[in-house]
Amino acid sequence: MKPIRKIVDKVKPNFEKGGKLEKFYPAFNAFETFLFVPEHTTPSQGAHIRDAIDLKRTMILVVISMVPCLLFGMWNIGYQHYLALGISDATFMQQVGFGAIKVLPIVIVSYVTGLTVEFIFAIIRKHVINEGFLVTGMLIPLVMPVDVPLWMVSVSTIFAVIIGKEVFGGTGMNILNPALTARAFLFFAYPTKMSGNEVWINTSLKEGQQVVDGFSGATPLGNAAADLKENIPGVWESFVGFIPGSIGETSTLACLIGAAILLFTGIGSWRIMLSVFIGGYLMAIVLNLFGLNTLMQLSPVHHLVLGGFAFGAVFMATDPVTASHTNTGKYIYGFLIGLFAILIRVFNPAYPEGMMLAILFMNIMAPLIDHYVVQANINRRLKRIRIHDK
Amino acid sequence: MEHVNIFIKAVFIENMIFAYFLGMCSYLAISKTVKSAVGLGFAVIFVLGVSVPVCYLLENYLLKAGAMAWISPGLATVDLSFLSFIMFIATIASIVQLVEMVIEKFVPALYTSLGIFLPLIAVNCSILGGALFMQEREYSTIGQASVFGFGSGVGWFLAIVAIAAIREKIRYSNVPAPLRGLGITFIITGLMGIAFMSFMGVTI
Numbered sequence: 077m078k079p080i081r082k083i084v085d086k087v088k089p090n091f092e093k094g095g096k097l098e099k100f101y102p103a104f105n106a107f108e109t110f111l112f113v114p115e116h117t118t119p120s121q122g123a124h125i126r127d128a129i130d131l132k133r134t135m136i137l138v139v140i141s142m143v144p145c146l147l148f149g150m151w152n153i154g155y156q157h158y159l160a161l162g163i164s165d166a167t168f169m170q171q172v173g174f175g176a177i178k179v180l181p182i183v184i185v186s187y188v189t190g191l192t193v194e195f196i197f198a199i200i201r202k203h204v205i206n207e208g209f210l211v212t213g214m215l216i217p218l219v220m221p222v223d224v225p226l227w228m229v230s231v232s233t234i235f236a237v238i239i240g241k242e243v244f245g246g247t248g249m250n251i252l253n254p255a256l257t258a259r260a261f262l263f264f265a266y267p268t269k270m271s272g273n274e275v276w277i278n279t280s281l282k283e284g285q286q287v288v289d290g291f292s293g294a295t296p297l298g299n300a301a302a303d304l305k306e307n308i309p310g311v312w313e314s315f316v317g318f319i320p321g322s323i324g325e326t327s328t329l330a331c332l333i334g335a336a337i338l339l340f341t342g343i344g345s346w347r348i349m350l351s352v353f354i355g356g357y358l359m360a361i362v363l364n365l366f367g368l369n370t371l372m373q374l375s376p377v378h379h380l381v382l383g384g385f386a387f388g389a390v391f392m393a394t395d396p397v398t399a400s401h402t403n404t405g406k407y408i409y410g411f412l413i414g415l416f417a418i419l420i421r422v423f424n425p426a427y428p429e430g431m432m433l434a435i436l437f438m439n440i441m442a443p444l445i446d447h448y449v450v451q452a453n454i455n456r457r458l459k460r461i462r463i464h465d466k
Numbered sequence: 467m468e469h470v471n472i473f474i475k476a477v478f479i480e481n482m483i484f485a486y487f488l489g490m491c492s493y494l495a496i497s498k499t500v501k502s503a504v505g506l507g508f509a510v511i512f513v514l515g516v517s518v519p520v521c522y523l524l525e526n527y528l529l530k531a532g533a534m535a536w537i538s539p540g541l542a543t544v545d546l547s548f549l550s551f552i553m554f555i556a557t558i559a560s561i562v563q564l565v566e567m568v569i570e571k572f573v574p575a576l577y578t579s580l581g582i583f584l585p586l587i588a589v590n591c592s593i594l595g596g597a598l599f600m601q602e603r604e605y606s607t608i609g610q611a612s613v614f615g616f617g618s619g620v621g622w623f624l625a626i627v628a629i630a631a632i633r634e635k636i637r638y639s640n641v642p643a644p645l646r647g648l649g650i651t652f653i654i655t656g657l658m659g660i661a662f663m664s665f666m667g668v669t670i
Binding site for chain 1: 500627628631632634635636639640641642645650653654656657658660661662663664665666667668
């Protein structure tokens with residue numbers, strides 16, 4: 077590390093006040109603090125809190141917790157590809173390799189475009205670059221279908237970073253989860269590339285290859301919405317994630333590993349995760365009582381392991397910026413996400429994947445929930461004071 | 467079931483704000499604090515809930531072609547539908563006057579915080595919009611019309627209260643200077659519209 081430190085120290089004066097490249101200080105600062113522990117301390121007056129955790133470390137931990145999903149996603153892309161072509165002797169390495177070739181470009185495009193926009197905004201608006209995008213940049217590829225064109229990834233990332241985040245003042249100020257904003261943007265702008273049966277499994281054919289008979293390419297939820305009961309994989313299969321879907325969302329198991337990391341480090345809110353699952357479970361039970369169509373008849377556990385439910389519950393709903401901030405609010409917020417996700421799934425034939433939209437909807441409602449939770453608290457305390465006064 | 471469907475449609479899917487962008491002026495002006503937004507929201511629910519059924523009666527027993535046949539058979543050929551705009555507006559204006567007097571008498575604090583926007587409910591596009599949608603969609607019973615009016619009001623209420631809470635939350639955000647105030651509110655409204663699109667196509 078010493079030589080790097082030397083180089084950094086050598087170029088540092090150029091970026092500081094009065095230096096030639098003063099404008100680019102935010103960019104330099106981002107790299108320096110990325111490589112080394114920042115040297116700034118709290119001012120002499122004010123609170124002195126000593127804590128190893130800062131925004132950068134928080135974000136990196138979230139990225140680490142997403143790695144199982146990413147790796148599993150890569151393998152699953154390859155697995156589904158060879159399955160669709162009917163090639164049964166593909167080795168594990170071939171599957172992972174195929175997935176990596178498909179997935180890594182999406183990751184790179186998302187990071188490069190997103191960070192470019194961040195840097196431009198930081199330089200123009202003269203604020204420090206926040207690390208929020210490290211997580212967003214990883215979440216965006218994970219919620220994309222594998223066949224999405226790269227320019228769409230890029231456009232949606234730019235939209236999400238600018239309209240979803242930077243116009244509100246950057247990390248920590250946004251009202252909608254940027255990764256979901258990106259996905260919703262693509263979903264409504266280019267529906268053919270984001271839904272349907274074509275995009276979830278890569279079937280690019282080389283010479284002499286063909287797709288197996290009876291191949292459909294639909295996601296399990298798509299099949300359920302179309303009343304094709306026999307095409308819905310079992311609970312165990314969906315739990316581990318051998319199903320078509322967006323890159324990172326298929327495996328509930330990988331999501332739960334991520335959840336364990338988030339909960340162990342105290343970054344994710346267990347209140348939200350728990351209440352999302354409870355909300356979804358209860359709603360599915362209620363709908364089972366009616367049982368009018370295939371989606372209503374799916375067992376509650378099956379609902380929770382299909383599609384993006386677990387991924388959304390673990391990584392999207394717990395976003396500390398856009399979720400409710402109060403503890404009571406978190407229970408309400410999570411519960412309603414689970415409830416709405418299943419409701420949209422079942423009652424909206426156009427969008428069998430309701431999780432994304434449920435979370436976006438509750439992002440909008442979260443400030444209102446907080447407002448009333450805080451107000452209730454104020455009223456309770458006022459009442460207590462009045463009782464003491466008497 | 468029919469009524470539930472109309473209600474959900476009016477609240478979420480064909481939301482006055484996010485699907486038709488009606489009633490934007492008071493929506494943007496009064497959404498600075500949750501408290502006054504709730505007050506105006508309830509006023510709009512009330513006005514829509516009362517005016518739509520009243521307009522429904524006017525429409526079906528007075529204005530529509532042949533609507534006056536119940537008075538005497540000679541009037542069965544009369545078509546007064548060209549009068550519907552002026553009749554609806556007059557109805558809405560008088561109901562708003564009523565609401566205004568009630569609020570001034572019982573909630574004076576709210577009356578002052580709403581200011582000019584309370585009498586302006588009379589020209590709130592969502593109210594006349596509600597009456598005209600009722601006319602256009604030809605609801606078959608007064609029950610359906612009332613549910614539609616009430617549901618539209620609830621949808622409008624939900625929209626203004628949600629954005630008021632968001633605006634309270636982002637009050638300390640470092641929004642770029644040119645976008646502060648109305649600019650960012652328009653962007654938020656657009657983003658909220660995306661979130662509300664989740665309900666498009668829901669049928670029960």
